[in-house]
Amino acid sequence: MNAQTNEELPADIVEAMLGDVAGAEVAPAVAAHIKARVLERVSAAAQAPQQQGRPGFIDVLADAGWQSLAPGVEMKVLFEDSTARSWMVRLQPGSELPPHEHDEGQEECLVLEGDVWLDDRKYGPGDYQIAQRGTWHGRVRSDGGCLLFLRSQLAGAQAR
Numbered sequence: 001m002n003a004q005t006n007e008e009l010p011a012d013i014v015e016a017m018l019g020d021v022a023g024a025e026v027a028p029a030v031a032a033h034i035k036a037r038v039l040e041r042v043s044a045a046a047q048a049p050q051q052q053g054r055p056g057f058i059d060v061l062a063d064a065g066w067q068s069l070a071p072g073v074e075m076k077v078l079f080e081d082s083t084a085r086s087w088m089v090r091l092q093p094g095s096e097l098p099p100h101e102h103d104e105g106q107e108e109c110l111v112l113e114g115d116v117w118l119d120d121r122k123y124g125p126g127d128y129q130i131a132q133r134g135t136w137h138g139r140v141r142s143d144g145g146c147l148l149f150l151r152s153q154l155a156g157a158q159a160r
Contacts, residue, residue, distance in 0.1 A: 012155055056116025057099055058079065070095070070096075073091050073095050073097060074090045075087055076090075083153065085151070086150070087149075087151075090146045091141070091145060092142070094142070094143070095141065095142060096140075097137070097141075099136060099137065100118070100136070101134070102131045102132065102152075103133065105153075106130055106131065106133055106155065107130070107131045108128070108129075108130050108154070109149070110148065111124055111126065111147075113145075114146030115142055115143055115146055117139065118137055119137060
């Protein structure tokens, strides 16, 4: 559901969202379950952390809106519009994400804290990567835990 309008999200948006977090080979029943959980969590995240302060500003509080994405992995949507999504991912030590394709468009990743392995390369605080549309991350993991800021282009949007 769209947290702002209480309407179902279009199937192409749901599919694009799941394409960034779901593994390449998932049974249909598992995919449907994941889809339902992700929609529920993204809706809750969109409602919980944003607070209206002064007109023209949206505040996202540090501890609000975190949702479980995988064992030892949490995500929080900071902002989303028709072209892009800004979000954070927190990996606990030893956790990892399943392989995934960047099929919506390019995805920017900035390491804020800790360490993260993006495939066979280790990144630390201040390191940055852009994954172009059509590329894959075979493995995303953290030895000591990390906090990432990501900005993902949404399906149909042009790179800026």
